[in-house]
Each structure stands twice: as structure tokens, then as C-alpha cells.
Amino acid sequence: xxxxxxxxxxMNGLMLGMMYALVAVGFTLFxxxxxxxxxxxxxxxxxxxxxxxxxxxxxxxxxxSSAPLVVVIVFLSAxxxxxxxxxxxxxxxxxxLKSAPxxxxxxxxxxxxxxxxxxxxxxxxxxxxxxxxxxxLSTEAYSFGHFTLRVDSALLLLAGLAVIIGVHLLINKTKLxxxxxxxxxxxxxxxLMGINFTLIVLVTxxxxxxxxxxxxxxxxxxxxxxNFGMGLLLGVIGFSAAIVGGLGNIYGAIIGGFLFAALQTIxxxxxxxxxxxxxxxxxxxxxxxxxxxxxxxxxEKVSERV
Amino acid sequence: xxxxxxxxSVVLSMLVAxxxxxxxxxxxxxxxxxxxxxxxxxxxxxxxxxxxxxxxAVRLHNANPxxxxxxxxxxxxxxxxxxKGVQAATKLGADKGVIxxxxxYCSAVAIATVDTYHKFGLPVIVWGAVLPDITYGNNxxxxxxxxxxxxxxxxxxxxxxxxxxxxxxxxxxxxxDYGKGHNKYFSEYVTKNGGKILGTFGxxxxxxxxxxxLTKIKSLDPDVVYFGGLTPIGVRIRAQMDKLGLKSQxxxxxxxxxxxxxxxxxxxxxxxxAFREGAYPEKLPGGKYFLEQYAKQNYADGPEAYxxxxxxxxxxxxxxxxxxxxxxxxxxxxxxKVKGQDSIIGEITFDDHGQNTVALISKYVVQDGKWTxxxxxxxxxxxxxxxxx
Numbered sequence: 001x002x003x004x005x006x007x008x009x010x011m012n013g014l015m016l017g018m019m020y021a022l023v024a025v026g027f028t029l030f031x032x033x034x035x036x037x038x039x040x041x042x043x044x045x046x047x048x049x050x051x052x053x054x055x056x057x058x059x060x061x062x063x064x065s066s067a068p069l070v071v072v073i074v075f076l077s078a079x080x081x082x083x084x085x086x087x088x089x090x091x092x093x094x095x096x097l098k099s100a101p102x103x104x105x106x107x108x109x110x111x112x113x114x115x116x117x118x119x120x121x122x123x124x125x126x127x128x129x130x131x132x133x134x135x136x137l138s139t140e141a142y143s144f145g146h147f148t149l150r151v152d153s154a155l156l157l158l159a160g161l162a163v164i165i166g167v168h169l170l171i172n173k174t175k176l177x178x179x180x181x182x183x184x185x186x187x188x189x190x191x192l193m194g195i196n197f198t199l200i201v202l203v204t205x206x207x208x209x210x211x212x213x214x215x216x217x218x219x220x221x222x223x224x225x226x227n228f229g230m231g232l233l234l235g236v237i238g239f240s241a242a243i244v245g246g247l248g249n250i251y252g253a254i255i256g257g258f259l260f261a262a263l264q265t266i267x268x269x270x271x272x273x274x275x276x277x278x279x280x281x282x283x284x285x286x287x288x289x290x291x292x293x294x295x296x297x298x299x300e301k302v303s304e305r306v
Numbered sequence: 307x308x309x310x311x312x313x314x315s316v317v318l319s320m321l322v323a324x325x326x327x328x329x330x331x332x333x334x335x336x337x338x339x340x341x342x343x344x345x346x347x348x349x350x351x352x353x354x355x356x357x358x359x360x361x362x363a364v365r366l367h368n369a370n371p372x373x374x375x376x377x378x379x380x381x382x383x384x385x386x387x388x389x390k391g392v393q394a395a396t397k398l399g400a401d402k403g404v405i406x407x408x409x410x411y412c413s414a415v416a417i418a419t420v421d422t423y424h425k426f427g428l429p430v431i432v433w434g435a436v437l438p439d440i441t442y443g444n445n446x447x448x449x450x451x452x453x454x455x456x457x458x459x460x461x462x463x464x465x466x467x468x469x470x471x472x473x474x475x476x477x478x479x480x481x482x483d484y485g486k487g488h489n490k491y492f493s494e495y496v497t498k499n500g501g502k503i504l505g506t507f508g509x510x511x512x513x514x515x516x517x518x519x520l521t522k523i524k525s526l527d528p529d530v531v532y533f534g535g536l537t538p539i540g541v542r543i544r545a546q547m548d549k550l551g552l553k554s555q556x557x558x559x560x561x562x563x564x565x566x567x568x569x570x571x572x573x574x575x576x577x578x579x580a581f582r583e584g585a586y587p588e589k590l591p592g593g594k595y596f597l598e599q600y601a602k603q604n605y606a607d608g609p610e611a612y613x614x615x616x617x618x619x620x621x622x623x624x625x626x627x628x629x630x631x632x633x634x635x636x637x638x639x640x641x642x643k644v645k646g647q648d649s650i651i652g653e654i655t656f657d658d659h660g661q662n663t664v665a666l667i668s669k670y671v672v673q674d675g676k677w678t679x680x681x682x683x684x685x686x687x688x689x690x691x692x693x694x695x
Contacts, residue, residue: 005525008550012517121346128350130541130570141551146525148551223514224545225570227348227538230514268518275519276481276508 004145013265014258015153015222018160021257022215023238024245025167026208028253031242032184033204036094036105040113041212042235044082044089048213049133049226050120052078056134071136078213086209087202095201113235121228130227133220156218163214164254167207171250180204184248240286246296255297260286334376337632339364339623340398340407341379343434343616344386344415348538351566352411355610356433357381360408362600363620374628379620380404384415386536391415392422399426405632406430406641408619411612412536413437413456413484423448429638431619434612436560436583437487441661450641450660452622452651453615454583454667457491459560462667463581464495466680467557470695472530476523476554477506478516478543479534485511488534488559496532504528513539516546524552529694536561541570548574555579555693563611568675575672577685577692583667584651587614589679592650611677618649 023045030038055077059070093112097105121127137152171177182190183200191197215234220226241260245252263285267278289297341360344353364379382398384391391410398404399422409423410416411434423430424446432440432451436459441451475496479485485508493503504526507519520543523531531547531554533540540562547556558567558580568575587593587609596617600609609617622644623637630636647654654662669680673690684690 002525005521008521008524009518012515012521016515016517126351126566126569128346128348129566130348130538132541132545132570132572143551146521148549150549150551153549219514222549223542224549224572224574225541229348229512233512233514264515265518269522275522276510278518279510279513 002146004147007144007147009265009269011147011149011153011157013261014157016264017258017261018157018164019215019219019222019234019257020237020241020260021164021254022160022211022218023234024241024253024257025164025250026211027239027242028245028248028250029180029204029208032248033180033201034090034094034098036102037109037239038089038094038205038208039106039110039235039239040089040116041109041208042231042233042238043113043116044085044209044231045212045216045219045234046117046120046226046228046231047085047216048078048082048209049216049220049230050124050131050228051081051213052217052220053131053133053226054124056136060134067136074136075214075217078217079210082213082216083206083210086205086207086212089209090202090205091198094205095198113231117228117231124228127228130225133224133226135221135224137221152221156222160214160218163211167211167250170207176200176203240283244286244289244296246298249296249298252296252298259297334374335632336378337375337405337627338378338380338401338403339620339627340382340404340409340428340430341616341620342382342384342391342394342398342407342409343411345381345383347385347387349386349412349536351537351607352434352564352610352612353383353386354607355613356408356411356616358603358605358607359596359600359609359613359617360433360620361605362596362603363617363624365603366599367621367624375632377624377627380407384410384412386412386415388415388418391419395419395422395428396426399423399428404428405627405634406623406637408433408616408623410435413440413487414482416440417443417483420444420446420449427634427638429623429634429641431623431641433616433619435484437483438491439483439487441659445659447638447642447660450644450656450662452619452649452654452662452664453612454664455661456487456559458664458667459581459583460488460491461495462669463557463559464492464499464501466581466669467530467579468496468499468501470692472501472555472694474502474504474526474528475530475532476504476526476528477532477534478519478523479506479508480511480536480539481508482511484536484561485534488561492532492534492559509535509539511535511539514542516543517550520546520550520552523554524550528554530555530557532557533562534559537564537567537570540567544571544574544578553693555695560611563670563677565608565610568672568677575675577690578672579680579692580670580677581667582611582670583664584615589668590614590650591648591652596650614651618651618654621649622647622654 052074140151142149241256242253245256263282267281268275343356364377382394406429409430413435416435436456438455479489556578560582563582626640630640644656670677
């Protein structure tokens, strides 16, 4: 195969993988601290992307056109709003159900997800239609044979990488991270050690939802288009990625995300049958991996969750 | 407590009196007619435009003092999903008060519901779906259609594009009956006209990422990317073509002829070509009248590409009921015999499959953010150029 073409496939896969990984890390963080599956996560991403879009339209209306400033404000507003939404979900919907069966939380967040994306559809102007996301980053492109590298895609990839490194440092090098790890490991002991359990849960949900918002804006900038249903499949894929990697382990989630993107890309280009089956292929392989390693690729050591 | 109860009963009796008083004295017989289309989901702009247009037909009929009946429009949502469509069709069919209906924009839904209408004996007129099998795949007398099929559409499309000198195509289609049908007929006609298909890619109707398919297409380097599918993924494919630096001409079908496509793609819509049966409302025989009446009702959304067909379908239903009376069988028989009936989309003649024999296909190109008839565009005049021309 042409080397430029191969490069293009790898770039496509990396972008896709970065988005999946960011979503998967959220799932795995929530599971780490509370042992819950938050199925509204994908729809939080949708709401985050629309918050970003609304912000950018608002800034344009205000006459602010400096692209770097707009990008920063768009990212910040989406991340801050979704962190708040995440903390709100944790405080008023997930924590009150803490002692109820896990199935209840799962159902509740599933329903909340529907409420969120239907709200976008109904209340965002023309929300049922695909919305164009403005190109805020440089659209310059460099071509090397069949490989076209867009500056905006490269920047997004680097920003995603920075965010993942940031999360890693936060979890492993800060006191907050230590507290999160402590809660994940053993809630009761952590409480006895003077850790404010509720606060840590809220912060963890805020971080996870902020990551989803970041992924949402990234999706918008990369595809130049967002729609109210975008979070559904992203949520399912992010969740599968987290499971395949080993739920509760953030490195597992990252690997799972990139693995899923790789499977989809391979499914679309290398298989003899139609590319419509690439999701069937990717999910099929995920099922096989789960049969082989039920606890995920990086299996969870109970003592080292998060 | 007693006074409270007294209060309630007084209020209640006042309410009853009010309701009774507000019923018109010279009540005409009420007749229900149905409308089904995608009112939510990605193609809802077309569905809502169709709904408003059908509603307009009902309002105009009800406002006519010479009408024998007062019509009530029962509106149901099929979400462009076959299962939801069958549910809605069953609901209309089971309601014996509903005499006839204008149904479906999405082909995948329309083809799934034909059996239901036949079973319930409910005469329907399809107002937007273009899959040939909806009328030609069965012998059900209940099914009629005012708009043309994708066969004519793709025949014209293939002739036109090869006529412009394009030689090679890559085809992307969604894997519903709609997308597969477009793929089948377009590939057939384009090959007949000397074009060559370099690759065909089936995609799911809710897919987000097309970079893998488009990268492969880029290496095939076709003159034209043909897309057989609806607006939501059409928007995504057009945007991602740009991201990958794929500079082929983008050609769509009637499925992307909508305002939503232009809003979703912005400047990238410029120069996209697509085809649709029937003429642009302004060009239709009664189009001006239709658009004026539509504007008077202050609907929040425009009639979109198929509003005129929905209006024509509903008007034909109401005119027929006026003649035959509210009886499903009589209405069905009368509809089967429709020949040369005047309407805002031109004369309607149903063949023995209930298919209107519209021959007219319009060619569109997006120019300055508007779907423009090809003949009137600067592209036809030569002042602007399509990709690779």
C-alpha cells in the first residue's frame, strides 16, 4: 500500500481513537469511585458540543473574531458547563441511589441521557438538523502524496494527548488524585482517613464530564458538524472501550479507545465485504476479546483501581 | 367542604355549558384524514414541511363554505424508522374514522408499511418516498404516489453527469432500501451511459466517521463522489471530504435537496449537484398560489422540497372524499381512476400501480447557499465551474 495512504489511515484512526479514549476515561473514572455505569455520558458529550457551538455563535454575535480567543472560550465554556452538569448528576441523581441496586443507577442514567439529547433536539434552534460547527482552527493543509495533514486535526490530536497526560498527572501526582485513588480503593477507609467522600465523587464526575465536553468540541472541530444523536454511538463505543481495556483502569480505557478505532479502520478498508459492516466487525472482535479476557486487557487489580 | 364541592360543580357545569356553546350550530359532518412523515430525527425538516403543507390543504378545504365535510388532520410521526412507521400505519388503519392518508417521506418506511395499509384497506397517497417498489413491488390498490420514483431520477442524473464529461464515479450509499435502490439504478444508468464506477461503499444510516471510506476513495481518485442517502450523513460526508482534501465533484440525490443540507455544510455546499423529480415550487403550475397560501399561515418552518407534493396528495384526497363521501372503498376506487387531474404539481395520472406518471426531473446545483435550478445557474452559463470541469 502507498505510504501516504497508510499515513492517512493512521491519522484518521488516531483522531477517532483519541475521541473514544477521552469518552472511555470518563466511564472508567465514574466506575472507579462509585462502581456505577453512567450511561448519560455520551449525551453529556452532545450537550457539551452544543454548548460550545452556542458559545461560538454568541461570540460571533458579540463581534469577537480573534480565532485563538474564541477557541479557548469555546473549550472553557463547554468544559466548565459540563463539569457542573456532571457534578450535578452525581450529587442529585447518582449519589442518592448509592445503596440501591446498580441496575437502578444504570437505568436512571440511561433515561437521563435520552432527556439530554431530546432536550437538545427540541430546544436548540433547528436542533433536529445537523449543525455546522465553525472552523476555528487553521484550515491549512499539507499534502504528501495521498496523505493530507490538516493543521487543525494535528492541533486537536496534540491537545487530546495533552489532556490525557494531564489526567494521568492529576490522578498520580496530586493530592486530589491520591484522594480519588483512595476512594476508589476503599471508600470506608478513605472516609476514616478524613477524605470528604462526597466532594471527591463530585470532582471525579466533574473531571469525567469535562473530558466528554472536550471530546465533543473536538468532534465538532474535526468533523465540522454536530448533531443531537452524536453521543449515542460514541457513548456505546466509549463504554465498550472502557470494558475492553479493563473497567476502572484509565490506561485500559485509553488502549481500548485506540483499539476500537483501529478495528473500525481495519474493518472499513481491509475486509473484503462492504464497509457497512465495520461496526459489526469491531464489536465482534470486542466480544471475542471479552470472552478471552473477561476483566479486560489490563485486568483490574482490586487494590489499584482508577 | 360542602361549599368546596358546590364550587366544583358550578365550575364544572359552566365548563360543560361553554363546551356545548362553542360547538358550531350548523356542524358539517366531521371526517378524519391522516398524515404520516418524519417529524423528529435527522430528516424532520422535510417531514415538518410536508406536515404543514398537508395541514394547509386541510385548512383551505375547511375554509371553503361549499365543502360538504369538515376535515380533521390526524398527524403521526414515523421518525424515518420502519418500525415506528408500521406502528403509525397500524394506528391510522385501525381507526375506522380515518378515510385516507398522505404518507411517508422515507422510502425505507414507506416500503415497510404497504402491507399494513393493504390489510386495513386504507387508501394512501405517498408524498415523498421515491423507492420504485413502493408502488411497483406489489399489486395493492390502496397505494398511490404523487411524486416520481428514483428510477427516473437516476436516469436523468446519469445522462446529465456523463453529458458534462465526467468519466469515473465512487458511490457511497446508505444500506437502507432507499440507499441501495439509488445505488442500483444510478450504477445501472451511469454504466449504460459510458461512465465507470470505481468503487461502491455501503454505510449505515447513523454513521459519524467516513474518513476510512473517503481515504479509500481518495486513492481511487474518481471524478465524482455519488451519494445515495439522506441529508444527515450527506452533510457529514461533504464536510469530511474537505478534511481529507478530496477534490472530486459531490453529487447527491433528492435525499439531500433540503435547506438543512445547506445549513449543515455552509460554504462547502457550493457547487453540489442533486436531482429531484417534479419542478421547484415557484416553477410548478400552481406553485405560486401554494407558496402564497403557505406564507399566510405563518408556519414556523418552510415547506421544504416535498411540501408541494404533500399538499397535492392531501388536496387530491380531500377532493375525492368530497365526491365519493367518507368511505374508504369508494375513495380507493375513485383514486385508482385519477386521470389528468389538475394539481399544483401539474396533472396527476395514476397508472395501474397507482404511480403518478411525472416525467419531469429537475437538476439542482447549490449556488450562493441556495438550491438553484441548473438551467438558471451560473454553472450552466459557464461563469462558475464544477469540480474537475
